[in-house]
Amino acid sequence: MQLSIDLSGREVLVTGSDAAARQAVLRYRAAGAVVFRLSSPAGSRHDGPLPERPFLVAAVDDGQPGWQALLERCRETGIPVASEPAAGAAGQVTLVGGGPGTTELLTVAAVKALRDADIVFYDRLAPYQELPALSTAELVDVGKRPGHHPVSQSGIEELVVEAALAGKNVVRLKGGDPYVFGRGGEEVAACVKAGVPVRVISGVTSAISVPAAAGIPVTHREVSHMFTVLSGHAPLTEKEHTHLAGLGGLGGTIVVLMGIGTLRQLTAGLRRAGMRADMPMAVIERGYRPGQRTTIGELGTMMTAAADCSSPAVLVIGEVVRVAGANRDCAAAEAELERLAASLLGA
Ligand code: SAH
Numbered sequence: 001m002q003l004s005i006d007l008s009g010r011e012v013l014v015t016g017s018d019a020a021a022r023q024a025v026l027r028y029r030a031a032g033a034v035v036f037r038l039s040s041p042a043g044s045r046h047d048g049p050l051p052e053r054p055f056l057v058a059a060v061d062d063g064q065p066g067w068q069a070l071l072e073r074c075r076e077t078g079i080p081v082a083s084e085p086a087a088g089a090a091g092q093v094t095l096v097g098g099g100p101g102t103t104e105l106l107t108v109a110a111v112k113a114l115r116d117a118d119i120v121f122y123d124r125l126a127p128y129q130e131l132p133a134l135s136t137a138e139l140v141d142v143g144k145r146p147g148h149h150p151v152s153q154s155g156i157e158e159l160v161v162e163a164a165l166a167g168k169n170v171v172r173l174k175g176g177d178p179y180v181f182g183r184g185g186e187e188v189a190a191c192v193k194a195g196v197p198v199r200v201i202s203g204v205t206s207a208i209s210v211p212a213a214a215g216i217p218v219t220h221r222e223v224s225h226m227f228t229v230l231s232g233h234a235p236l237t238e239k240e241h242t243h244l245a246g247l248g249g250l251g252g253t254i255v256v257l258m259g260i261g262t263l264r265q266l267t268a269g270l271r272r273a274g275m276r277a278d279m280p281m282a283v284i285e286r287g288y289r290p291g292q293r294t295t296i297g298e299l300g301t302m303m304t305a306a307a308d309c310s311s312p313a314v315l316v317i318g319e320v321v322r323v324a325g326a327n328r329d330c331a332a333a334e335a336e337l338e339r340l341a342a343s344l345l346g347a
Pocket residue numbers: 099100101125174175176177178179180181182204205206207210256257258259284285286287288289311312313314
């Protein structure tokens with residue numbers, strides 16, 4: 001159960017060791033509470049006077065024995081007790097997949113990791129606008145945008161490792177899934193090399209979720225039983241042109257990330273490799289964000305149709321693009337039938 005209470009100006013007693021309670025204290029302060037601290041159950045270690053009767057006791061699970069008596073007293077005297085998780089372990093790194101850009105598509109593990117972090121290094125494709133509501137951590141933008149890298153990859157790795165070595169619980173928040181064109185493997189390697197404990201929380205990749213936002217399933221029974229995800233980051237080399245020929249021959253869905261800058265080479269390459277000019281194609285820009293837009297067309301004419309499309313966008317090439325259209329038509333037909341039925345009943 002989750003309960004939201006207005007705590008502004010309310011006296012809250014946060015109990016638990018300093019290390020375990022450090023983030024709960026920040027959370028309650030951020031919620032506007034007047035925070036008091038009791039760091040050991042003996043009651044000997046507290047900063048300043050304690051409130052006579054706090055509005056709430058926030059009991060951080062710090063693993064120390066002896067809190068029971070205090071909590072019992074609260075129960076007897078009718079002071080509500082909220083259980084709070086201990087702060088994240090110090091000196092470790094968690095690589096978190098942030099999904100395609102909406103907090104709705106964060107995993108439960110991602111939300112917990114953000115809550116428990118002391119510092120978050122985030123990318124522009126992660127749902128960063130909502131971070132202050134999810135975490136009291138220090139937020140650092142190491143945002144990568146096409147052609148604009150304020151912090152280099154090795155710079156990011158250094159920052160992350162340094163923060164962990166300084167004893168912080170570090171979250172590295174990335175767009176989508178950390179292991180899909182996210183350089184997650186390199187960041188894990190940098191931590192391992194520095195002897196810093198590191199774990200990875202998978203995220204919802206844009207390769208699947210952004211087409212879904214446009215109603216396009218990457219596989220569909222009897223339409224496509226495989227999908228291949230490509231990076232369009234760099235123009236295709238001759239070797240990759242050979243790959244494209246193979247790819248076209250597979251007959252599955254092709255999903256391209258970072259493909260806006262190299263759209264011409266891709267569509268021309270697939271045509272040269274023998275793919276039909278009327279193969280359905282979609283460009284979905286800014287999935288799950290304000291201004292989400294889908295452009296549907298065909299391989300042969302997409303270069304013109306998508307002339308004003310911009311990053312971030314996911315490209316989809318394959319028959320599955322038609323499924324979105326068919327479903328839309330179907331939904332429209334159903335809605336029309338319902339309207340008809342309603343007007344008949346009303347008459
Ligand atoms: N690790 C990420 C991909 C990083 S590469 C993942 O799994 O999703 C960055 C590319 O992802 C962008 O250029 C774009 O092609 C795609 N992308 C990520 N989020 C997107 C969004 N909300 N809308 C459209 N494309 C997105």
